[in-house]
Amino acid sequence: MTNQLKGWKKKMFILKDKTQLERAIEKAKKMRPTVKFDHFGRYRVSGSKGGFYTVICKKSDNGFKLIECTCKGAERGLVCYHAVSALSLHIGLARQRRTA
Numbered sequence: 835m836t837n838q839l840k841g842w843k844k845k846m847f848i849l850k851d852k853t854q855l856e857r858a859i860e861k862a863k864k865m866r867p868t869v870k871f872d873h874f875g876r877y878r879v880s881g882s883k884g885g886f887y888t889v890i891c892k893k894s895d896n897g898f899k900l901i902e903c904t905c906k907g908a909e910r911g912l913v914c915y916h917a918v919s920a921l922s923l924h925i926g927l928a929r930q931r932r933t934a
């Protein structure tokens with residue numbers, strides 16, 4: 835686990851580009867990645883070449899959803915399908931929390 839964190843770079847993007855987001859959702863539907871729950875706000879999503887990417891979901895002060903992913907796409911500022919896969923789980927959990 836410690837070795838995996840070596841290449842960890844903090845990259846995040848704000849969900850505001852709807853087209854990019856829709857594309858990522860389409861890809862997520864095709865790829866159907868496995869999303870593993872670490873703890874609330876932190877997930878691991880399977881990549882196309884095996885292995886898992888860590889995705890962090892949180893809310894910024896101004897109410898935007900912030901997502902970080904450890905994959906190459908996110909490094910280039912792209913909304914990746916790992917992020918949207920984790921986000922759908924995250925939103926579901928957040929909803930449960932609010933109603934609990």
Ligand SMILES: [Zn+2]
Nearest residue numbers: 903905914916
């Ligand atoms: Zn990613």
